[in-house]
Amino acid sequence: MRRLLLVITAWILTGSQILSATSRVPEKTEVLIIGAGLSGMATAYGLKKAGIAYHILEIAPRVGGRVRTVSYERPGMPEIRTDSGMEEYWESNPAVKVLKELKLPMSSDMAASSIVISKQFYPLGGEEPAAFYAKIFSKEEWAALKNFKTKVTPWIHELTEVQADFKPDAHPIRADLMKLKDISFAKFISDEKVPVKVAEWIRISLECEIGTPWDRISALDGLAEFHIFLGDEGEKCYRVKGGNDQFTDGMAKAIGLQHISVNKRVTRIISNGNSVTVNYLDTETNGNGVIKASHVVNTIPLFRLFEVQFDPPLSEKKQQAIHTMTWGAYFKVHIFLNKNAEKFWTLNGNNTLPILTDSDLGVIYDGNPAKKGDVRMVSLLIVADAAERFNLTPLDTVRKQVIDGLEKMWPGFAKEVTDVEFYRYHPRAIASWPVGRSRFDDLSNEIRKPENNVYMAGDFTESSHSDGAFISAARVVKQILETRLKNNVTEVPGKKGKLK
Numbered sequence: 135m136r137r138l139l140l141v142i143t144a145w146i147l148t149g150s151q152i153l154s155a156t157s158r159v160p161e162k163t164e165v166l167i168i169g170a171g172l173s174g175m176a177t178a179y180g181l182k183k184a185g186i187a188y189h190i191l192e193i194a195p196r197v198g199g200r201v202r203t204v205s206y207e208r209p210g211m212p213e214i215r216t217d218s219g220m221e222e223y224w225e226s227n228p229a230v231k232v233l234k235e236l237k238l239p240m241s242s243d244m245a246a247s248s249i250v251i252s253k254q255f256y257p258l259g260g261e262e263p264a265a266f267y268a269k270i271f272s273k274e275e276w277a278a279l280k281n282f283k284t285k286v287t288p289w290i291h292e293l294t295e296v297q298a299d300f301k302p303d304a305h306p307i308r309a310d311l312m313k314l315k316d317i318s319f320a321k322f323i324s325d326e327k328v329p330v331k332v333a334e335w336i337r338i339s340l341e342c343e344i345g346t347p348w349d350r351i352s353a354l355d356g357l358a359e360f361h362i363f364l365g366d367e368g369e370k371c372y373r374v375k376g377g378n379d380q381f382t383d384g385m386a387k388a389i390g391l392q393h394i395s396v397n398k399r400v401t402r403i404i405s406n407g408n409s410v411t412v413n414y415l416d417t418e419t420n421g422n423g424v425i426k427a428s429h430v431v432n433t434i435p436l437f438r439l440f441e442v443q444f445d446p447p448l449s450e451k452k453q454q455a456i457h458t459m460t461w462g463a464y465f466k467v468h469i470f471l472n473k474n475a476e477k478f479w480t481l482n483g484n485n486t487l488p489i490l491t492d493s494d495l496g497v498i499y500d501g502n503p504a505k506k507g508d509v510r511m512v513s514l515l516i517v518a519d520a521a522e523r524f525n526l527t528p529l530d531t532v533r534k535q536v537i538d539g540l541e542k543m544w545p546g547f548a549k550e551v552t553d554v555e556f557y558r559y560h561p562r563a564i565a566s567w568p569v570g571r572s573r574f575d576d577l578s579n580e581i582r583k584p585e586n587n588v589y590m591a592g593d594f595t596e597s598s599h600s601d602g603a604f605i606s607a608a609r610v611v612k613q614i615l616e617t618r619l620k621n622n623v624t625e626v627p628g629k630k631g632k633l634k
């Protein structure tokens with residue numbers, strides 16, 4: 135009865151309130167998932183479709199992980215909701231299919247953005263991509279960029295296919311392509327001898343995606359991330375109207391709030407033969423609990439895994455893979471402005487945001503695209519070395535530096551500022567692979583191999599973005615189905631019939 139009441143309470147809550155709803159941890163389940171970010175919830179979503187029982191333990195008091203939408207209710211202002219974590223989903227991201235299945239309202243945009251190259255601002259003001267690129271590039275430069283894309287497109291498709299196949303031993307990356315993990319993306323572009331402006335456009339467009347300077351990421355991984363710019367127009371990107379927490383709330387409802395327990399820190403994973411025991415600490419009551427499962431899916435970002443005990447320990451190769459990865463850095467700033475400030479980013483009545491700045495300001499997004507009330511907001515995604523620096527600098531100093539930077543770009547900006555908030559992603563916002571390592575190499579393949587019925591998912595196992603969350607979830611669901619078939623477990627719990 136208590137449980138029923140709890141579930142009903144959870145279902146009638148809306149928006150971010152549903153995130154504080156919690157449920158009882160069962161004594162056992164078929165698949166225990168650690169973490170209720172996109173990877174954990176996408177895994178549960180896939181298991182639900184396969185008819186396999188699951189339960190999620192989440193350390194935080196909310197679901198979503200690095201997806202976070204904040205709301206501001208300042209006196210005299212309408213409520214404004216804006217993302218302080220992830221921003222957008224590229225067309226090829228499997229998340230987009232789930233967003234459509236959940237029928238969430240989305241807005242879409244093209245890959246082309248306003249950009250500052252060598253201090254020159256190229257605003258995208260409502261024109262078609264071809265006309266916009268003609269403003270940036272000469273005919274020769276445009277032809278060089280097209281040639282470059284034509285050359286790398288089949289390589290990038292090959293990488294995508296191998297990743298989607300989940301069979302690195304049977305379907306490895308070609309050796310000559312794999313060699314690109316041993317040089318930096320910067321060196322690769324320099325060897326391609328594209329014109330300077332084209333190289334700069336590639337660098338600025340990519341560094342904000344990878345949160346890493348281009349000379350510190352392997353060329354193979356830089357190329358894998360370049361997929362969003364292929365073709366004349368690049369991929370479309372989608373945003374969830376009202377904020378990305380609409381998506382994580384929607385996923386939580388779809389997988390069932392009764393299958394998610396928040397405020398539970400997983401502390402120890404003990405594998406014994408065909409089952410796994412997971413210890414957790416209830417961070418509200420300080421009570422320690424135990425749950426048994428046939429399979430455990432970890433989605434804790436790999437760099438945080440040292441916080442959990444593994445018995446037996448993770449294989450040496452997995453540990454080596456984790457210790458030799460690097461990370462991309464982000465730092466977010468929300469700046470509230472008077473209505474008058476929209477003149478800075480409006481051109482012939484068109485909104486020129488987002489702007490890729492090529493400075494410490496990173497990418498300037500519109501934080502209030504619905505233009506609610508008389509408030510305007512820009513949301514800065516500061517990236518790479520500037521983000522690392524700001525992550526360790528007193529915020530009053532950061533505020534001065536950021537506003538000074540915007541004042542230099544848009545004289546008169548500072549006097550329109552009414553408020554500033556910061557969101558740090560220290561120490562690691564997203565995954566990155568340095569020169570000599572790659573998401574496609576043997577060590578990364580090792581991470582993806584299940585060990586003692588423990589499966590590794592999470593964006594850090596596949597990509598620098600949330601597509602990695604969904605790709606890894608699809609992989610672990612497939613791996614669990616394969617293990618069940620091998621162990622002759624073909625009954626779908628709670629359902630009659632066999633697995634297909």
Ligand SMILES: Cc1cc2nc3c(=O)[nH]c(=O)nc-3n(C[C@H](O)[C@H](O)[C@H](O)COP(=O)(O)OP(=O)(O)OC[C@H]3O[C@@H](n4cnc5c(N)ncnc54)[C@H](O)[C@@H]3O)c2cc1C
Nearest residue numbers: 169171172173193199200219220221222400592593599600
């Ligand atoms: C500022 C920022 C902007 C971004 N922008 C984009 C973007 O525009 N597009 C895009 O595709 N991607 C973007 N990303 C990346 C995207 O947010 C991630 O790829 C995605 O959210 C990762 O989901 P995940 O579930 O793998 O990891 P997480 O969201 O980190 O989830 C892991 C979960 O595990 C939980 N956990 C940790 N330890 C324990 C424990 N011991 N026990 C139980 N639970 C635990 C955590 O609390 C968390 O909820 C951005 C990231 C950041 C930080």
